[in-house]
Amino acid sequence: MTFTSPVAREFTIPEELTSVPLCTFMLNECYGRQPLCNSLPPFVCGLSSRSFSxxxxxxxxxxxxxxxxxxxxxxxxxxxxxxxxxxxxxxxxxxxxxxxxxxxxxxxxxxxxxxxxxxxxxxxxxxxxxxxxxxxxxxxxxxxxxxxxxxxxxxxxxxxxxxxxxxxxxxxxxxxxxxxxxxxxxxxxxxxxxxxxWDVDQGQRQTAFLCYSSGTSGLPKGVRVSHYNVIANVLQLAAAEATGREALGPQHRDVGLGLMPQSHIYALVIICHAGAYRGDSVIVLPKYSFQSMVASIEQFRINTIYLVPPIISDLTQQNAEVREYDLKSVRKVVTGAAPLGKGLADDLIKIHPSWRLCQGYGLTETATVVTWTLEDDICHGSAGVPIPGTTCRLVDDGGKVVTGNNEPGELLVSSPSVTLGYHNNRKATNESFVFRDGRRWLRTGDIAVFSTSSSGRQHMWIVDRLKELIKVKGLQVAPAELEALLLAHPDVNDAAVIGTPDDRAGEYPKAFIVLSSSGRKKKNEARKHIRAFVEDRVARHKWLRGGIEFIEAIPRNPSGKILRRELRSRGTVGRCAVQTKL
CATH class of the missing domain: 3.40.50.980 (Rossmann fold)
Structure with missing residues (x-):
C-alpha cells in the first residue's frame, strides 16, 4: 500500500525544468516564480534592517x-x-x-x-x-x-x-x-x-549543494542535492500550500522569520528558496536570541515563524516577557527538525489561540519536505500528509509492505526531491537509496504509521527510528562519531553513546565508558579529562551533557552490535519519539 497526497493529485513538474540550473529558476520569471518587481525584498537583516530588492x-x-x-x-x-x-x-x-x-x-x-x-x-x-x-x-x-x-x-x-x-x-x-x-x-x-x-536532464544529474548530514555512523556525510531536487521541492511545497495562500488573496506576500541555521536543509529549501520563489520576505537573524526574535516579530510584522520545538518551549515558558511585545501579526508557526509533543503544541495554542501550528517531516536526503500540515486539516502531533508528487510506503522488519492504517513500518519515500546519494560513499548510497517496482526509494530508517484524521485524510506519525541519531535542539549527533572519538582517549577501553531526554534540548548525548586500567585508578580525573577531550574536538551540541557513566562492560550481541536498548533501560535513561525531522 502506498500513501500519496490528498491535494493536487494531478500535480506534475514541467519536463523542461530537468534541464534548468537552480539559479536560473530562482532569478527569472519564466518558470513561475513571483515577478521580481512584485516581490518583497527577499532577505532583510533583522538587526540592521539592511536589504536588497x-x-x-x-x-x-x-x-x-x-x-x-x-x-x-x-x-x-x-x-x-x-x-x-x-x-x-x-x-x-x-x-x-x-x-x-x-x-x-x-x-x-x-x-x-x-x-x-x-x-x-x-x-x-x-x-x-x-x-x-x-x-x-x-x-x-x-x-x-x-x-x-x-x-x-x-x-x-x-x-x-x-x-x-x-x-x-x-x-x-x-x-x-x-x-x-x-x-x-x-x-x-x-x-x-x-x-x-547544459545537456538535456543535466539538472537531474548535477549537484547543486553538498549538504553534510550526520547519518548513522562516522563523520558527517555529504548529501548530493541536485538542482532539480530543490526545484521540485519548491514546486511541491507551493502546491501543498496553494489553498491556504489563495484564501489570503492574490496580493498577499508573507513575511517569515529566518532564524533557523541557513546551513540546515530546513532553512535552505523551505525558508530561503520557497520563500523567495513566492515573492515573500525573510527577516534574517544571525543566530537565536529570544529577545531579538520577539523584537523582530514586532518590528517587521512577521506572519510566519519557522521554529524548532526548544524555541516553542521558550515561547511558552517566557510568557511574561512575550507579553511585552506585539505579536498579533503572527498567523502561522511552522515547526520541524526535532520532536514536538502534543502537550507542548497544546500549551502554545492555549497561549496564542489564533496561531496555526503546522508541522512537517523531511530529511536532507529528501531535500526537503515529505509530509506537511495543511491549514484546513491541523492535527497536533502528526507530521502532516504527503505533499504532491511524493509517495510513501511502509515496510515491516521482513521487508513486507504494510497494507493498513495504524500499522508501523519503516518509511520509504519516492519523490523527485529524493537526492542523488552520498558524496564519495557508494556503500552508504546503496544501503539508503534503493530501486523497487521500477522506482527509486529512500529508506529513511524511521518507523511511521498512517492514521486517518477527522477530515478523512491519512496523516503520518513518526513513532520510532531505526537510525541511532541523537537530536539536540534539532541538530543531529551520530553516536558512532562520538564513540570513535572516545576510543582515541587513553583512559577508554570501550564506549557507547545514546541520547538521554531533556525537556528543552530534546536529547543530550550520554556516554557509557569502560575505563582502561590507568583510568580506573583516577576515575574523577578521567571523567574531567574525557569531557574536555570531547569538547576540544567537536561542536557544542555534541558535548556529553547527558553525562558520563562508567560501567564494567558495554552490552553487545554476538556479532558485536551495541545493545543500546539495555543501556537506555538503566535508571531513567530513555528515548524521545521523533515527530519531525525537517
Missing part, C-alpha cells in the same frame, strides 16, 4: 559570479562541478543565497557548513568536498583559517561575509581578507559571463 539581488548575484570567475579562474562551461566547490561557514546573513546562486552560475557546487562546527569538523567537510574556497564571517574567521590550512586551501581563497556590527561587536572589520561586498563591486567591472551550456 529582488531585482538588486539578481544583479548582485551576477556581479559576484563574475568576480569569482576572475578571482578563482573558473569558466562556467569548463571543468566538472566538483572542481568548483565553495563552502559557506557563517552565521545567517542576507547574502548567503546570493553566494549560493553565484556559485551555480559558474557551474559549481555550494556546500553550507554548520556554524557550530569545531575546526576538525570543518576541515573534514573542506577535505571531503574538495573545496577550493571558503566564505566565512568575522566571528568564525580564525576557525576557518585553521581548517582551510588543514585542508590545503590557499589563504587568498578565504573570503569574509559582512554581519551587522550589532552582532559582531568589537571584532575588527579590517581582517585583511577580501569581502563579499568587495567582490560584488569588483564584479561590476568584469566581463559578462557566458550562459551555461
Amino acid at each position: 529582488a531585482l538588486e539581488q539578481k544583479q548582485r548575484t551576477d556581479r559576484l559570479a563574475r568576480a569569482l570567475a576572475a578571482r578563482l579562474r573558473w569558466d562556467p562551461n569548463e571543468g566538472s562541478e566538483y572542481e568548483k566547490v565553495v563552502v559557506s561557514y557563517t552565521y545567517n546573513t542576507i547574502d548567503v543565497m546570493t553566494l549560493h546562486w553565484a556559485v551555480h552560475m559558474l557551474n559549481g557546487v555550494s556546500s553550507p557548513a554548520n556554524a557550530s562546527y569545531a575546526i576538525p569538523e570543518l576541515a573534514h567537510q573542506l577535505n571531503d568536498s574538495g573545496a577550493t574556497a571558503i566564505f566565512t564571517c568575522l566571528p568564525l574567521l580564525q576557525n576557518a583559517r585553521e581548517a582551510a590550512a588543514m585542508a590545503g586551501i590557499d589563504a587568498a581563497n578565504i573570503f569574509v561575509i559582512d554581519l551587522p556590527v550589532r552582532f559582531t561587536g568589537d571584532i575588527s572589520s579590517d581582517s585583511g581578507f577580501s569581502t563579499l561586498e568587495e567582490l560584488v563591486h569588483d564584479g561590476e567591472l568584469r566581463s559578462t559571463l557566458p550562459s551555461l551550456r
Whole structure:
C-alpha cells in the first residue's frame, strides 16, 4: 500500500525544468516564480534592517559570479562541478543565497557548513568536498583559517561575509581578507559571463549543494542535492500550500522569520528558496536570541515563524516577557527538525489561540519536505500528509509492505526531491537509496504509521527510528562519531553513546565508558579529562551533557552490535519519539 497526497493529485513538474540550473529558476520569471518587481525584498537583516530588492539581488548575484570567475579562474562551461566547490561557514546573513546562486552560475557546487562546527569538523567537510574556497564571517574567521590550512586551501581563497556590527561587536572589520561586498563591486567591472551550456536532464544529474548530514555512523556525510531536487521541492511545497495562500488573496506576500541555521536543509529549501520563489520576505537573524526574535516579530510584522520545538518551549515558558511585545501579526508557526509533543503544541495554542501550528517531516536526503500540515486539516502531533508528487510506503522488519492504517513500518519515500546519494560513499548510497517496482526509494530508517484524521485524510506519525541519531535542539549527533572519538582517549577501553531526554534540548548525548586500567585508578580525573577531550574536538551540541557513566562492560550481541536498548533501560535513561525531522 502506498500513501500519496490528498491535494493536487494531478500535480506534475514541467519536463523542461530537468534541464534548468537552480539559479536560473530562482532569478527569472519564466518558470513561475513571483515577478521580481512584485516581490518583497527577499532577505532583510533583522538587526540592521539592511536589504536588497529582488531585482538588486539578481544583479548582485551576477556581479559576484563574475568576480569569482576572475578571482578563482573558473569558466562556467569548463571543468566538472566538483572542481568548483565553495563552502559557506557563517552565521545567517542576507547574502548567503546570493553566494549560493553565484556559485551555480559558474557551474559549481555550494556546500553550507554548520556554524557550530569545531575546526576538525570543518576541515573534514573542506577535505571531503574538495573545496577550493571558503566564505566565512568575522566571528568564525580564525576557525576557518585553521581548517582551510588543514585542508590545503590557499589563504587568498578565504573570503569574509559582512554581519551587522550589532552582532559582531568589537571584532575588527579590517581582517585583511577580501569581502563579499568587495567582490560584488569588483564584479561590476568584469566581463559578462557566458550562459551555461547544459545537456538535456543535466539538472537531474548535477549537484547543486553538498549538504553534510550526520547519518548513522562516522563523520558527517555529504548529501548530493541536485538542482532539480530543490526545484521540485519548491514546486511541491507551493502546491501543498496553494489553498491556504489563495484564501489570503492574490496580493498577499508573507513575511517569515529566518532564524533557523541557513546551513540546515530546513532553512535552505523551505525558508530561503520557497520563500523567495513566492515573492515573500525573510527577516534574517544571525543566530537565536529570544529577545531579538520577539523584537523582530514586532518590528517587521512577521506572519510566519519557522521554529524548532526548544524555541516553542521558550515561547511558552517566557510568557511574561512575550507579553511585552506585539505579536498579533503572527498567523502561522511552522515547526520541524526535532520532536514536538502534543502537550507542548497544546500549551502554545492555549497561549496564542489564533496561531496555526503546522508541522512537517523531511530529511536532507529528501531535500526537503515529505509530509506537511495543511491549514484546513491541523492535527497536533502528526507530521502532516504527503505533499504532491511524493509517495510513501511502509515496510515491516521482513521487508513486507504494510497494507493498513495504524500499522508501523519503516518509511520509504519516492519523490523527485529524493537526492542523488552520498558524496564519495557508494556503500552508504546503496544501503539508503534503493530501486523497487521500477522506482527509486529512500529508506529513511524511521518507523511511521498512517492514521486517518477527522477530515478523512491519512496523516503520518513518526513513532520510532531505526537510525541511532541523537537530536539536540534539532541538530543531529551520530553516536558512532562520538564513540570513535572516545576510543582515541587513553583512559577508554570501550564506549557507547545514546541520547538521554531533556525537556528543552530534546536529547543530550550520554556516554557509557569502560575505563582502561590507568583510568580506573583516577576515575574523577578521567571523567574531567574525557569531557574536555570531547569538547576540544567537536561542536557544542555534541558535548556529553547527558553525562558520563562508567560501567564494567558495554552490552553487545554476538556479532558485536551495541545493545543500546539495555543501556537506555538503566535508571531513567530513555528515548524521545521523533515527530519531525525537517
